[in-house]
Amino acid sequence: SFVAGVIHPWRVSAFERLLWRACRGYLVASFVEMPEPMEDPATGETITWVIFLISYWGEQIGQKIRKISDCFHCHVYPYPESEASRADTMNGLHSQIQDLSVVLEETEQYLAQVLDKVVLALPTWRVQVQKMKAIYLVLNQCSFDVTEKCLIAEVWCPVRDLTQVQDALRQGSYKSGSSVECFVQRIPTSESPPTLIRTNKFTAGFQSIVDAYGVASYQEVNPAPYAIITFPFIFAIMFGDVGHGLLMFLFALWMVLYENSPSLRQASNEIWQTFFEGRYLILLMGAFSIYTGFIYNECFSKATVIFPSAWSVATMANHSSWSSAYLATHPSLTLDPNVTGVFQGPYPFGIDPIWSLATNHLNFLNSFKMKMSVVLGIVHMGFGVLLGVFNHLHFQQRHRLVLEFLPEMVFLLALFGYLVFLIFYKWIKFSAANSRLAPSILIHFIDMFLFTSNAGNLPLYRGQVPVQTVLVVLALASVPVLLLGTPLYLCCRRRAPRTGHHGPVATGDEEPLLEGQEAGNSVNATKEDVESGGHSPDAQHVDFAEIFMHQAIHTIEYCLGCVSNTASYLRLWALSLAHAQLSEVLWTMVMRNGFVRLSYAGGVVLVPVFAAFAVLTVAILLVMEGLSAFLHALRLHWVEFQNKFYVGAGYKLCPFAFAPDVGE
Amino acid sequence: VLLGIFFNVHSAVLIEDVPFTEEDFKDGPERIYGLYEQVSYNCFIAAGLYALLGGFSLCQSRLNKRKEYMVR
Numbered sequence: 001s002f003v004a005g006v007i008h009p010w011r012v013s014a015f016e017r018l019l020w021r022a023c024r025g026y027l028v029a030s031f032v033e034m035p036e037p038m039e040d041p042a043t044g045e046t047i048t049w050v051i052f053l054i055s056y057w058g059e060q061i062g063q064k065i066r067k068i069s070d071c072f073h074c075h076v077y078p079y080p081e082s083e084a085s086r087a088d089t090m091n092g093l094h095s096q097i098q099d100l101s102v103v104l105e106e107t108e109q110y111l112a113q114v115l116d117k118v119v120l121a122l123p124t125w126r127v128q129v130q131k132m133k134a135i136y137l138v139l140n141q142c143s144f145d146v147t148e149k150c151l152i153a154e155v156w157c158p159v160r161d162l163t164q165v166q167d168a169l170r171q172g173s174y175k176s177g178s179s180v181e182c183f184v185q186r187i188p189t190s191e192s193p194p195t196l197i198r199t200n201k202f203t204a205g206f207q208s209i210v211d212a213y214g215v216a217s218y219q220e221v222n223p224a225p226y227a228i229i230t231f232p233f234i235f236a237i238m239f240g241d242v243g244h245g246l247l248m249f250l251f252a253l254w255m256v257l258y259e260n261s262p263s264l265r266q267a268s269n270e271i272w273q274t275f276f277e278g279r280y281l282i283l284l285m286g287a288f289s290i291y292t293g294f295i296y297n298e299c300f301s302k303a304t305v306i307f308p309s310a311w312s313v314a315t316m317a318n319h320s321s322w323s324s325a326y327l328a329t330h331p332s333l334t335l336d337p338n339v340t341g342v343f344q345g346p347y348p349f350g351i352d353p354i355w356s357l358a359t360n361h362l363n364f365l366n367s368f369k370m371k372m373s374v375v376l377g378i379v380h381m382g383f384g385v386l387l388g389v390f391n392h393l394h395f396q397q398r399h400r401l402v403l404e405f406l407p408e409m410v411f412l413l414a415l416f417g418y419l420v421f422l423i424f425y426k427w428i429k430f431s432a433a434n435s436r437l438a439p440s441i442l443i444h445f446i447d448m449f450l451f452t453s454n455a456g457n458l459p460l461y462r463g464q465v466p467v468q469t470v471l472v473v474l475a476l477a478s479v480p481v482l483l484l485g486t487p488l489y490l491c492c493r494r495r496a497p498r499t500g501h502h503g504p505v506a507t508g509d510e511e512p513l514l515e516g517q518e519a520g521n522s523v524n525a526t527k528e529d530v531e532s533g534g535h536s537p538d539a540q541h542v543d544f545a546e547i548f549m550h551q552a553i554h555t556i557e558y559c560l561g562c563v564s565n566t567a568s569y570l571r572l573w574a575l576s577l578a579h580a581q582l583s584e585v586l587w588t589m590v591m592r593n594g595f596v597r598l599s600y601a602g603g604v605v606l607v608p609v610f611a612a613f614a615v616l617t618v619a620i621l622l623v624m625e626g627l628s629a630f631l632h633a634l635r636l637h638w639v640e641f642q643n644k645f646y647v648g649a650g651y652k653l654c655p656f657a658f659a660p661d662v663g664e
Numbered sequence: 665v666l667l668g669i670f671f672n673v674h675s676a677v678l679i680e681d682v683p684f685t686e687e688d689f690k691d692g693p694e695r696i697y698g699l700y701e702q703v704s705y706n707c708f709i710a711a712g713l714y715a716l717l718g719g720f721s722l723c724q725s726r727l728n729k730r731k732e733y734m735v736r
Binding site: 594595597598600602603604606607610 | 699702703705706707708709710713714717
């Protein structure tokens with residue numbers, strides 16, 4: 001008789017030993033490992049089972065063997081005695097295996113089909129679930145009125161859209177078929193409303209850089225429309241180069257023209273997303289850079305000679321009769337504009353291209369750019385103070401017009417507006433003929449504050465000293481007006497209605513006094529007086545201290561800020577100088593090496609040299625300098641321009657929208 | 665290409681980019697002009713090489729795109 005079964009491979013040796021000890025050799029056992037691993041139905045692991053076949057004699061031994069194999073958790077299978085039945089069982093088992101495998105295959109195919117169908121529908125299901133979740137989130141925020149079985153929600157809504165909201169509510173209740181209509185009512189509130197500024201895709205970029213500093217307070221003047229022009233312009237002053245500006249402009253143009261292509265919109269790279277959002281910003285910045293590049297006359301650090309240069313070297317050479325000996329001993333020669341014919345008038349647009357060949361190029365440019373930065377800075381700041389007027393008018397604070405705007409403007413213009421005037425006056429009045437006698441504006445300006453004068457520095461115009469004294473006195477006088485004006489005015493305004501109240505109370509109570517109800521009434525009257533009088537000085541004191549401190553801070557910030565911010569605008573000069581020098585260095589150190597070889601092999605050498613030049617231009621000059629100039633222009637806007645008028649303490653209106661929720 | 669044109673026109677702004685030596689300054693400006701022209705030819709050669717490279721890479725990218733379509 002036989003026992004056949006399958007056993008776990010780890011238990012084989014123990015099984016064998018136990019069998020031998022128990023049955024004392026009255027059996028023959030053979031163990032064969034299975035050819036391939038199969039899955040254990042109980043635990044799910046794939047194990048290479050060991051098949052065993054035990055042949056034994058005797059009934060009791062058979063029972064012992066079966067018990068032992070039970071203990072070892074073997075799977076025992078019936079093993080028929082005769083050969084024919086064994087073959088039958090084999091065939092039966094084979095056909096069973098085939099049937100089962102067919103069934104398995106068909107089930108898997110069916111499963112795959114079902115899953116494919118689900119995959120098509122899965123994104124829509126996900127979106128639906130998220131939308132429902134978002135709607136329920138909002139509904140949870142409404143308050144539930146149990147008595148009338150309705151939901152009440154308090155919302156902020158722009159006044160212009162009120163009719164639209166009512167229409168939508170009406171449509172909603174009609175579509176859902178309910179008998180009761182939803183309606184909307186305006187309720188008064190003391191909270192400050194959120195700010196909503198409607199933008200289109202062009203202005204959204206500029207509004208976002210203003211909002212990054214602070215969202216505008218409710219109904220405050222919005223600097224974004226002015227920033228559309230001033231920000232790219234200030235950027236361009238620091239970036240001025242025709243070639244680089246053109247590259248930037250083309251890059252932004254490509255982004256703008258293809259802005260609807262899905263591959264550009266759905267990029268996962270965050271840095272790319274930032275650039276893409278600001279594509280209109282970059283477009284304007286590039287365009288303005290081309291303009292300032294023409295003014296600085298720089299195209300990849302080389303000047304363009306669109307109009308013929310106004311300086312003539314030939315006339316200078318002929319006049320001074322430069323001989324070879326003279327040329328050999330003097331490495332640098334000056335073109336004297338006082339000689340007729342050397343200087344034929346200013347260049348029509350921008351800086352003369354001859355300056356790029358001159359060794360004192362930087363001396364000339366530095367003076368020009370410094371003055372330009374200061375002039376632009378004062379114009380920008382003055383514009384900022386002017387924008388504050390809109391705020392004062394809108395919030396019905398006309399007293400601030402006289403008590404704040406006027407002293408601020410007087411201070412700014414008397415000191416720094418006068419500086420601008422001096423700059424322009426000196427440019428106009430002094431020509432090449434008397435340039436040696438031209439006074440220094442800087443020394444005049446310092447003397448103006450110190451009330452001294454320098455003998456060696458000639459006055460710019462007659463009566464300069466008294467004019468300057470008057471201006472300084474005016475500016476100094478405007479400081480206490482700025483400091484004390486608004487607090488005193490507010491203080492007086494608060495006292496006036498209180499004294500008005502006291503009047504009727506006193507007369508009212510005087511009559512009973514006169515009629516003879518003396519003691520009680522007079523006591524009452526004085527008590528009331530004392531009470532109301534007691535309140536007002538206290539409340540007044542608290543308010544006055546706060547207002548006064550606030551105004552003092554504002555005054556100090558403004559006056560000191562005027563000086564430091566004017567100097568801060570000199571970064572326009574510094575950054576444009578850095579950009580020009582960087583591009584020049586790149587040209588001389590990289591590109592020039594490509595021109596050295598004169599043979600035709602030089603053309604081949606030029607290919608990698610130009611490649612290196614292009615890569616470095618994009619990496620250093622466009623990206624690094626671009627980001628740097630962007631940052632500094634942003635800083636100038638945020639700090640120097642906006643702290644003249646902007647409060648920026650508001651919060652944004654975030655209407656319910658499906659888009660951001662769906663992304664989660 | 666642009667640089668080649670500017671060198672060909674003997675632009676004065678690019679004077680420092682032309683490799684000259686002391687003796688080139690004798691006998692008038694013809695030598696300098698000759699140098700200018702040589703540099704401009706080098707520029708044109710480089711531009712031509714770049715055009716070749718560009719065309720080659722365009723062909724390659726188009727071929728690869730078609731291959732991808734065929735595999736699918």
